[in-house]
Amino acid sequence: MTDGYQQGFATQDQELSGVSLQVNGLLPSWLQGTLVRNGPAKFEVGEHGLRHWFDGLAMLHSFTIEAGCVQYVNKFIDSPSYRYAQEHGRLGYSEFATDPCRSIFKRVATLFRPKFGINTSVSVSKLADQFVAWTEMPHPIEFDPQSLRTIGVVDFADDLKLHTATPHPHLEPTTGDTINVSLRFGATSAYVVYKMPANSSRRQLVASMPVREPAYMHSFALTDAYVVLAEYPLVVNPRRLLLSGKPFAENLQWQPERGTQFLVIRKADGALVGRYRCPAFFCFHHVNAFEHGDELIVDLIAYPDANVIQALYLDVLREPRADGVVHPPNELRRYHVPLSGGAVWHETLADEWLELPRVNYERCHMRPYRFVYGTGLSKQRRDDFSNQLVKIDVEQRTATAWYEPGCYPGEPVFVPAPHAVEEDEGVVLSVVLDARHNTSFLLVLDGRTFSEVARAAAPHRIPFGFHGEFFAG
Numbered sequence: 001m002t003d004g005y006q007q008g009f010a011t012q013d014q015e016l017s018g019v020s021l022q023v024n025g026l027l028p029s030w031l032q033g034t035l036v037r038n039g040p041a042k043f044e045v046g047e048h049g050l051r052h053w054f055d056g057l058a059m060l061h062s063f064t065i066e067a068g069c070v071q072y073v074n075k076f077i078d079s080p081s082y083r084y085a086q087e088h089g090r091l092g093y094s095e096f097a098t099d100p101c102r103s104i105f106k107r108v109a110t111l112f113r114p115k116f117g118i119n120t121s122v123s124v125s126k127l128a129d130q131f132v133a134w135t136e137m138p139h140p141i142e143f144d145p146q147s148l149r150t151i152g153v154v155d156f157a158d159d160l161k162l163h164t165a166t167p168h169p170h171l172e173p174t175t176g177d178t179i180n181v182s183l184r185f186g187a188t189s190a191y192v193v194y195k196m197p198a199n200s201s202r203r204q205l206v207a208s209m210p211v212r213e214p215a216y217m218h219s220f221a222l223t224d225a226y227v228v229l230a231e232y233p234l235v236v237n238p239r240r241l242l243l244s245g246k247p248f249a250e251n252l253q254w255q256p257e258r259g260t261q262f263l264v265i266r267k268a269d270g271a272l273v274g275r276y277r278c279p280a281f282f283c284f285h286h287v288n289a290f291e292h293g294d295e296l297i298v299d300l301i302a303y304p305d306a307n308v309i310q311a312l313y314l315d316v317l318r319e320p321r322a323d324g325v326v327h328p329p330n331e332l333r334r335y336h337v338p339l340s341g342g343a344v345w346h347e348t349l350a351d352e353w354l355e356l357p358r359v360n361y362e363r364c365h366m367r368p369y370r371f372v373y374g375t376g377l378s379k380q381r382r383d384d385f386s387n388q389l390v391k392i393d394v395e396q397r398t399a400t401a402w403y404e405p406g407c408y409p410g411e412p413v414f415v416p417a418p419h420a421v422e423e424d425e426g427v428v429l430s431v432v433l434d435a436r437h438n439t440s441f442l443l444v445l446d447g448r449t450f451s452e453v454a455r456a457a458a459p460h461r462i463p464f465g466f467h468g469e470f471f472a473g
């Protein structure tokens with residue numbers, strides 16, 4: 001382990017609660033609430049290392065901001081995967097890229113009935129009145145937002161049989177419904193879109209589309225009238241998945257000749273309006289989408305292929321390639337999808353590497369918008385893990401960055417100021433790994449100038465997380 005960004009992939013098993021943090025700078029008085037972040041924090045089980053960044057066991061971290069002070073809590077999620085690992089000292093469930101039956105023990109039963117773990121390490125959201133953590137499994141795990149104590153796997157009051165769900169469900173602003181996309185594997189596999197009303201625990205089917213070899217999709221887009229799936233040519237053969245005895249990631253096949261297709265589904269009746277094909281690309285994160293006349297505008301972070309998944313194996317991240325490149329290249333692209341026919345085309349919105357993108361969601365989701373915030377890669381230090389925060393103006397096609405040597409910021413969460421007039425009026429919150437001091441801090445940037453407002457020193461090093469939310473309180 002070196003003293004650089006690799007510290008972000010090292011286990012942190014200290015759990016703390018109610019720690020008051022020292023704040024440098026002045027937090028805005030209106031900023032009241034809790035930033036909850038999710039990510040992997042344990043990378044070994046017993047003697048065995050997990051293989052992929054996505055496999056690490058989930059830990060929640062919270063920063064509660066009140067009257068200019070910050071309190072910190074962190075806790076492992078007591079998921080079935082975590083519980084089994086704690087009790088048996090070995091992995092009991094197949095994670096994204098690590099499989100117990102190959103790496104630890106062979107058991108015929110698991111070969112034929114793969115048990116995918118519920119290790120909800122990816123994101124958090126409010127689902128009806130529950131605070132939940134998600135991974136790519138259909139059931140999230142509920143937690144207490146104050147103590148971060150695990151309440152349990154969420155049971156839905158319906159009989160939808162689903163095998164995955166994205167960790168990026170959307171909120172329908174007019175109704176408050178949660179909308180998400182799942183895969184169902186079987187004799188006939190399907191993409192399933194469901195919605196869940198705000199006051200209910202019953203998921204309702206919006207659309208089900210049969211597919212022979214489903215694509216791996218980490219997120220999707222909504223517009224006023226449509227649900228938009230970008231179907232990359234990174235596909236899984238359901239029968240092989242069941243029989244291969246290999247973890248999910250190793251069953252994914254890149255078939256660029258298929259191209260990427262936008263599947264446009266009408267919310268009102270679940271009908272497939274059309275499939276719109278373009279040359280192959282891969283993406284984890286949609287940024288935003290909206291309708292513009294007869295065209296859908298779909299903004300996302302595109303990779304030329306799916307090699308980024310290979311690049312996120314822990315052995316690769318810890319021992320970078322000889323040429324020093326850690327991050328495969330990507331682009332913030334705007335796809336134009338003409339609903340009445342014609343070719344799909346795209347333009348590049350920024351000359352910046354970008355990931356973990358966020359917008360002013362309350363105001364701009366499904367609407368024309370101007371600003372994207374994300375983690376970035378400094379032009380001075382391309383041979384590094386993502387080492388800066390960027391704010392991109394998609395109208396002016398300009399970028400502003402926050403960079404500090406030896407620092408590795410996580411996903412920037414935008415929090416709008418009350419009664420804001422401008423889209424970027426508010427603050428941006430990011431948990432930053434400070435590799436110089438083997439610790440982390442909460443960084444607060446002014447949304448408009450992207451300059452530092454305050455920082456609060458965390459009591460220990462926080463491994464790199466994926467996603468978080470600010471819950472105003």
Ligand code: CO
Nearest residue numbers: 218284466467
């Ligand atoms: Co994500």
